[in-house]
Amino acid sequence: MNERLVVRGGRVIDPARGIDGILDVLIADGRVVEVRPGIDVAPARVLDARGCIVAPGFVDLHAHLREPGFEQKGTIATETGAALRGGFTTICAMPNTRPAPDCGPVLESVLERFQRDGRNRILPIGCITRSREGRELAELAELAAGGVIAFSDDGNPVADPRLMRNALALAGALGLPITEHCDSPEMHGQGAMNEGAVSERLGLSGQPAAAEAAAIARNIELAAAAGARLHIAHVTTRRGIEIIAEAKQRGLPVTCEVTPSHLFLTEDAVSGDGPEPAYDTNAKINPPLRTEADRRALLAALDAGIIDAIATDHAPHAIEDKLVEFEDAAFGISCFESAASTLLTLVARGELRAERMVEALTSRPAACFGIDRRIPGAGRLEPGVSRDVVILDPSAEVTVDPTRWVSKGKNTPLAGKLLRGEVRAVIFDGMLAQEREGAHV
Amino acid sequence: MLDAPLAEADSTHGVAWTRKDLLDTDTLTRAEIDLVLQTARGMREVRSRPVSKVSTLRGTTVATLFYEQSTRTRASFEVAAKALGADVVNLTASGSSVEKGETLIDTVSTLEAIGTDVIVMRHHRSGAPFLAARHTSASIINGGDGTHAHPTQALLDLFTMVDRLGSLEGRKVVIVGDVFHSRVARSNAWALLKYGADVTFCGPPTLLPRYFVPTVDGRRCTMATDLDEAIEDADVVMALRLQKERQRHGLIPSLREYISRYQVNPARLRKAKPDALLMHPGPVNEGIELSPEVAHGAQSLIEAQVANGVAVRMALLYLIAARSRV
Numbered sequence: 001m002n003e004r005l006v007v008r009g010g011r012v013i014d015p016a017r018g019i020d021g022i023l024d025v026l027i028a029d030g031r032v033v034e035v036r037p038g039i040d041v042a043p044a045r046v047l048d049a050r051g052c053i054v055a056p057g058f059v060d061l062h063a064h065l066r067e068p069g070f071e072q073k074g075t076i077a078t079e080t081g082a083a084l085r086g087g088f089t090t091i092c093a094m095p096n097t098r099p100a101p102d103c104g105p106v107l108e109s110v111l112e113r114f115q116r117d118g119r120n121r122i123l124p125i126g127c128i129t130r131s132r133e134g135r136e137l138a139e140l141a142e143l144a145a146g147g148v149i150a151f152s153d154d155g156n157p158v159a160d161p162r163l164m165r166n167a168l169a170l171a172g173a174l175g176l177p178i179t180e181h182c183d184s185p186e187m188h189g190q191g192a193m194n195e196g197a198v199s200e201r202l203g204l205s206g207q208p209a210a211a212e213a214a215a216i217a218r219n220i221e222l223a224a225a226a227g228a229r230l231h232i233a234h235v236t237t238r239r240g241i242e243i244i245a246e247a248k249q250r251g252l253p254v255t256c257e258v259t260p261s262h263l264f265l266t267e268d269a270v271s272g273d274g275p276e277p278a279y280d281t282n283a284k285i286n287p288p289l290r291t292e293a294d295r296r297a298l299l300a301a302l303d304a305g306i307i308d309a310i311a312t313d314h315a316p317h318a319i320e321d322k323l324v325e326f327e328d329a330a331f332g333i334s335c336f337e338s339a340a341s342t343l344l345t346l347v348a349r350g351e352l353r354a355e356r357m358v359e360a361l362t363s364r365p366a367a368c369f370g371i372d373r374r375i376p377g378a379g380r381l382e383p384g385v386s387r388d389v390v391i392l393d394p395s396a397e398v399t400v401d402p403t404r405w406v407s408k409g410k411n412t413p414l415a416g417k418l419l420r421g422e423v424r425a426v427i428f429d430g431m432l433a434q435e436r437e438g439a440h441v
Numbered sequence: 442m443l444d445a446p447l448a449e450a451d452s453t454h455g456v457a458w459t460r461k462d463l464l465d466t467d468t469l470t471r472a473e474i475d476l477v478l479q480t481a482r483g484m485r486e487v488r489s490r491p492v493s494k495v496s497t498l499r500g501t502t503v504a505t506l507f508y509e510q511s512t513r514t515r516a517s518f519e520v521a522a523k524a525l526g527a528d529v530v531n532l533t534a535s536g537s538s539v540e541k542g543e544t545l546i547d548t549v550s551t552l553e554a555i556g557t558d559v560i561v562m563r564h565h566r567s568g569a570p571f572l573a574a575r576h577t578s579a580s581i582i583n584g585g586d587g588t589h590a591h592p593t594q595a596l597l598d599l600f601t602m603v604d605r606l607g608s609l610e611g612r613k614v615v616i617v618g619d620v621f622h623s624r625v626a627r628s629n630a631w632a633l634l635k636y637g638a639d640v641t642f643c644g645p646p647t648l649l650p651r652y653f654v655p656t657v658d659g660r661r662c663t664m665a666t667d668l669d670e671a672i673e674d675a676d677v678v679m680a681l682r683l684q685k686e687r688q689r690h691g692l693i694p695s696l697r698e699y700i701s702r703y704q705v706n707p708a709r710l711r712k713a714k715p716d717a718l719l720m721h722p723g724p725v726n727e728g729i730e731l732s733p734e735v736a737h738g739a740q741s742l743i744e745a746q747v748a749n750g751v752a753v754r755m756a757l758l759y760l761i762a763a764r765s766r767v
Contacts, residue, residue: 195651195652196652196653197653198653200651201627202568203568203586203588203590203627204568204587275468276465276468276571276574277568277571279567279568279572323544323546324545324572325564325566325569326566326567326568326572327567327587
């Protein structure tokens with residue numbers, strides 16, 4: 001069982017330890033044993049990684065597994081299988097399940113399911129409020145004792161500022177961050193896409209960028225007053241980034257993430273490339289895809305380190321949730337199995353540096369939620385400690401084909417698109433878990 | 442198979458109708474719109490005969506599928522289809538399988554399965570006809586989708602304007618009211634810009650688009666908030682229906698203020714060209730967007746619009762259904 005594995009000749013990028021060079025990686029007894037040039041041990045299985053990037057297993061701060069409650073969209077088994085295929089060896093599960101983990105007993109039963117069906121490491125995120133309804137606080141201390149890594153009401157922003165203030169004070173005392181979807185729904189109702197030229201042309205309801213920026217500003221002020229750690233989930237706007245950058249300059253413990261979808265796509269994906277507007281419900285996501293100016297600002301902020309992490313916001317849906325009128329369709333993009341190819345395409349275009357991409361997928365997210373303290377060696381390639389390795393082929397040309405995905409969610413606006421780069425292999429818990437051939441992701 | 446009087450309408454300068462669906466005016470070429478208008482002239486002639494019916498579309502089944510209330514559009518399509526000899530099936534969302542939770546795609550597939558050739562569809566959701574069109578081989582005619590498009594209204598408006606003014610090149614058309622929520626305004630803008638008109642959208646800032654400016658070949662819609670200025674020297678003034686709930690949603694302070702600033706009344710209409718055309722897609726809120734004197738005045742084309750609507754819809758049904766027989 002414990003065969004030795006040598007990943008040979010790849011560009012090893014381990015930002016946590018400042019490593020970036022052509023090196024070999026030896027894995028044995030379930031762990032990374034050595035990272036150096038010219039490893040020659042026998043007997044060992046050798047993975048030829050020349051031309052490839054060798055990185056720590058990816059850490060995702062934002063995923064939806066759908067179970068319990070929405071198994072037609074995805075199960076713990078299918079979605080963690082999809083995550084592993086996409087290189088994500090450690091993921092944080094959002095609490096938008098039914099029931100939602102808002103107290104110890106529900107959390108316990110969810111953790112049992114994770115243990116039984118999970119194919120990678122799953123860290124639970126607990127609710128901020130009971131049933132994520134924004135009225136009464138969830139039992140935060142009990143959830144913390146049960147092992148949650150952070151608190152969030154996921155897609156339901158906590159509207160009541162007094163409740164949010166108290167939640168931040170309690171979470172801060174427990175030493176856990178709140179990860180918040182920053183939006184001000186009272187500003188727009190339930191806008192189906194970005195408010196802008198495309199929404200106005202298509203006659204669709206819009207979410208103004210100001211609704212995100214205002215909520216980010218409010219939550220930063222509340223967190224600063226409470227002395228709590230705040231993580232801004234999926235920032236999408238230029239103004240949102242500027243406010244976060246200012247908070248960081250003040251030295252506040254504020255972190256944030258961006259999704260591959262918002263780095264790669266704009267509101268134009270809703271109307272599509274054809275002569276007739278597509279009203280593509282697979283491009284319907286919350287927060288919405290924004291403008292090209294926003295996308296460029298996100299890339300610049302990621303490059304500058306203002307944006308800490310890339311998180312998938314993986315949101316699988318059943319076909320019937322998307323094959324309806326645009327305003328009636330569910331929000332969300334199934335992302336695990338296209339994320340790496342999307343990001344590597346940005347690298348190939350010169351819009352993203354490979355080393356920054358790896359950092360934002362590994363060591364930085366691990367630090368955001370203190371995951372590296374919970375799971376030793378997570379997000380890094382530390383000899384004797386780390387267990388997960390991802391091998392990326394940046395030059396592969398692949399066509400996105402969700403019918404081949406492990407995820408139940410085939411909802412992607414990228415179907416049929418040609419991308420550059422793919423996950424070649426994934427080593428999880430020191431074992432080769434995935435190895436890919438072919439021209440599809 | 443087709444009746445003789447219509448034969449000449451089959452093409453204009455060799456342009457033939459090839460589209461399965463009519464979803465909006467934005468992707469129509471000038472030549473295609475010319476063809477629709479020319480065909481509609483022939484249809485108007487048919488309507489003026491003592492027996493105002495032909496059997497051109499005998500054997501064709503047209504379904505009207507309305508998810509939203511409508512009197513004139515639906516009646517207009519039904520009259521148009523029957524005037525061409527087509528069989529007409531009327532469905533509404535209430536009292537049908539839609540109420541039992543059937544999806545749009547399933548409803549459209551069912552209509553196709555029972556032999557429907559053309560589905561005229563109105564829906565409260567923007568983009569719904571586009572979804573339907575992708576999932577059926579039946580033709581879809583958009584009879585109005587959400588706040589997005591209403592191409593047959595735009596084409597009948599264009600027909601009416603061309604009928605009265607001849608060329609629209611350089612003509613000033615002011616569209617006033619709740620432009621933001623108006624599918625009529627959007628579809629009209631595309632068609633008018635393709636015909637060389639100068640289009641002004643006028644209304645309070647909360648009821649105008651903030652980012653989107655319809656543009657065709659570099660010709661852009663003008664945005665205006667002052668009707669007294671915008672209406673000066675207009676050739677055409679088109680008022681839009683104001684939904685009374687806009688006040689409740691805080692988009693306008695009061696109907697009273699709206700009326701004082703945006704109602705087209707005799708004093709304002711006098712600032713337009715002396716023989717300016719007054720139009721409205723209906724139904725009119727008399728006393729709100731139009732004063733009664735203006736709505737029923739000599740410059741009003743509201744009834745002509747309705748009458749022309751039948752001819753234009755006959756033309757569209759004919760072009761689309763005849764295409765499917767080729």
